[in-house]
Amino acid sequence: MSNTKYILGHFEDPDDMMHGIEQLQKNNISIYDVFTPMPIHGIEEKLGVKRSRLPIVAFLFGITGTCFAFGLMYYCLVYDWPMNIGGKPAFAMPDFIPIMFELTVLFASYGMCFTFFFRNHLFPGRAPRVMDLRATDDRFIIAINAKHNPYPEKIDNLLKEAGAVEIKHNERKYVSYE
Amino acid sequence: MGTHNHTHNFTERFDFSGKPKTWSLIAIVIGVLAIAYGFLTHHTERTFANLLLMGYYFACVCAAGAFFLAIQYVAQAGWATGLLRIPQAMARVLPVASIILIIICASGLATHELYHHWHADGITDPNSPNYDAIIAGKSGYLNVPFFMIRLVGFLALYSFFAVTLAKLSVNEDLEGGLSSYKKSFKYSVFFLVIFGFTTPLWAFDTIMSLEAHWFSTMFGWYNFAAMWVSGLCVITIIAILLKRSGYMSWINENHLHDLGKFIFAFSIFWTYVWFAQFLLIYYANMPEETVYFYKRWEPEYKPWFWLNLIINFVSPVLILMTRDAKRRETTLLFVAILLLCGHWLDYYIMIMPGTVGAERTFGIVEIGTALGFAGLFSLLTLNALSKHSLIPVKHPFLEESLHHHI
Numbered sequence: 001m002s003n004t005k006y007i008l009g010h011f012e013d014p015d016d017m018m019h020g021i022e023q024l025q026k027n028n029i030s031i032y033d034v035f036t037p038m039p040i041h042g043i044e045e046k047l048g049v050k051r052s053r054l055p056i057v058a059f060l061f062g063i064t065g066t067c068f069a070f071g072l073m074y075y076c077l078v079y080d081w082p083m084n085i086g087g088k089p090a091f092a093m094p095d096f097i098p099i100m101f102e103l104t105v106l107f108a109s110y111g112m113c114f115t116f117f118f119r120n121h122l123f124p125g126r127a128p129r130v131m132d133l134r135a136t137d138d139r140f141i142i143a144i145n146a147k148h149n150p151y152p153e154k155i156d157n158l159l160k161e162a163g164a165v166e167i168k169h170n171e172r173k174y175v176s177y178e
Numbered sequence: 179m180g181t182h183n184h185t186h187n188f189t190e191r192f193d194f195s196g197k198p199k200t201w202s203l204i205a206i207v208i209g210v211l212a213i214a215y216g217f218l219t220h221h222t223e224r225t226f227a228n229l230l231l232m233g234y235y236f237a238c239v240c241a242a243g244a245f246f247l248a249i250q251y252v253a254q255a256g257w258a259t260g261l262l263r264i265p266q267a268m269a270r271v272l273p274v275a276s277i278i279l280i281i282i283c284a285s286g287l288a289t290h291e292l293y294h295h296w297h298a299d300g301i302t303d304p305n306s307p308n309y310d311a312i313i314a315g316k317s318g319y320l321n322v323p324f325f326m327i328r329l330v331g332f333l334a335l336y337s338f339f340a341v342t343l344a345k346l347s348v349n350e351d352l353e354g355g356l357s358s359y360k361k362s363f364k365y366s367v368f369f370l371v372i373f374g375f376t377t378p379l380w381a382f383d384t385i386m387s388l389e390a391h392w393f394s395t396m397f398g399w400y401n402f403a404a405m406w407v408s409g410l411c412v413i414t415i416i417a418i419l420l421k422r423s424g425y426m427s428w429i430n431e432n433h434l435h436d437l438g439k440f441i442f443a444f445s446i447f448w449t450y451v452w453f454a455q456f457l458l459i460y461y462a463n464m465p466e467e468t469v470y471f472y473k474r475w476e477p478e479y480k481p482w483f484w485l486n487l488i489i490n491f492v493s494p495v496l497i498l499m500t501r502d503a504k505r506r507e508t509t510l511l512f513v514a515i516l517l518l519c520g521h522w523l524d525y526y527i528m529i530m531p532g533t534v535g536a537e538r539t540f541g542i543v544e545i546g547t548a549l550g551f552a553g554l555f556s557l558l559t560l561n562a563l564s565k566h567s568l569i570p571v572k573h574p575f576l577e578e579s580l581h582h583h584i
Binding site for chain 2: 094
């Protein structure tokens with residue numbers, strides 16, 4: 001039993017890599033993840049990556065902002081300290097709308113941003129984890145979990161046939177900054 | 179991915195015959211009959227108001243086609259290349275639409291049926307019983323010769339740029355190369371600057387001067403937003419209907435998604451501008467400004483006032499919110515048609531209180547005129563569309579549009 005945790009197939013050409021993904025999927029080998037230095041159209045569908053749930057987060061933060069703005073203004077201007085401004089009633093709804101709108105946008109944008117950073121472990125003090133350093137430079141990498149997929153030789157052959165220029169058997173998941 | 183193989187037929191042309199042509203002609207006949215009915219039954223002012231509404235709407239939609247083209251060129255956008263022939267066809271109709279609008283405004287002025295708030299005998303003469311100090315103060319700008327010079331000048335400029343942009347694209351088909359594209363870019367830049375500065379004035383003149391005592395600097399942008407949303411809706415409707423009848427195989431749900439996003443965003447922009455105008459008037463509460471909303475708050479307009487906001491803001495926001503809704507042909511078609519009706523109502527609420535006022539009606543003349551102009555638009559636009567191939571085959575961004583993916 002080898003200690004290999006992850007098998008990484010390095011490709012120099014995105015088309016070869018897409019071909020490699022097809023070959024692995026045909027042979028029922030599950031792909032852990034794919035790392036590319038640039039976005040590749042259609043790769044999400046091919047890997048079966050689900051659509052991001054970030055819009056739901058945006059909606060929830062947005063509605064929080066709306067309620068917060070309304071509550072704040074209602075408390076200040078209607079409940080706690082009603083004032084006569086231009087002869088308008090204390091609860092003048094049209095005046096509330098711009099602030100409700102602005103706080104909705106503010107909450108939604110900051111909420112989305114921070115949720116995105118949180119989910120991707122991008123916050124101060126957190127060392128970035130990378131499975132292979134060249135994935136951010138010039139290599140297109142397919143990562144396969146060796147513990148879930150038997151027959152590493154078969155995986156190697158499939159990757160080689162698809163045009164992999166380098167195959168790594170890593171005993172650790174991450175190589176960098178740990 | 180990455181392949182240049184496709185099975186699209188780029189030489190195909192839209193065959194304008196059969197049902198679309200018949201129905202366009204029938205709609206025009208209905209329109210002519212309705213207008214004749216309006217004049218013969220002595221609803222002259224009402225008929226003129228409807229003619230102005232539809233004439234303005236017609237010119238706005240065609241101008242929005244030219245604006246769409248110019249934006250694509252200036253932004254050097256590639257996604258829309260596959261559907262550029264549709265706004266080009268709309269732009270080609272702009273000269274005709276302009277002439278119709280000019281005739282309507284001129285005859286409205288000549289017969290005193292339109293613009294009588296500022297165009298009446300002795301209205302600027304202090305000794306006349308008709309004297310109106312406010313109008314007299316505005317007469318340096320708001321007088322008949324200058325009004326007509328502006329209207330004709332603006333529309334002639336827009337038409338020139340619209341037709342030039344459409345022609346350059348046809349030249350590109352014949353000659354290839356980048357020279358037509360570069361020229362289109364230059365023309366688009368000038369067009370956008372001119373259009374951006376003059377459309378508010380166009381709206382002030384044609385629509386806002388119906389109630390010449392009142393003024394709002396937001397009115398121009400409010401009209402621009404309505405114009406742009408309705409133009410986008412027309413482009414979407416034509417694209418979907420062409421696709422359904424077997425043309426434009428290269429248009430897929432990605433292109434529709436982008437059009438849907440445009441419609442969604444600019445419906446919100448329309449509301450933003452509408453509300454910006456409303457809030458300032460409400461907040462300042464000055465009688466010379468509130469008169470506009472006071473009239474629209476009377477019982478004969480109030481339900482329509484609210485319906486306007488529901489159709490043009492609430493429905494696109496709720497229906498087009500999700501990604502799937504924008505990618506589904508049927509939903510998008512429904513929303514586009516709904517918004518076209520909604521912006522008719524929007525113009526109706528802008529125009530009617532200043533013309534027929536409390537005698538507002540909705541009947542044969544309104545429906546007939548709207549149908550007539552819709553028929554005229556589809557006849558002219560589809561005819562212009564059928565003259566050239568359905569895709570600019572030598573456009574530099576063609577491949578980008580074919581592989582558009584979001």
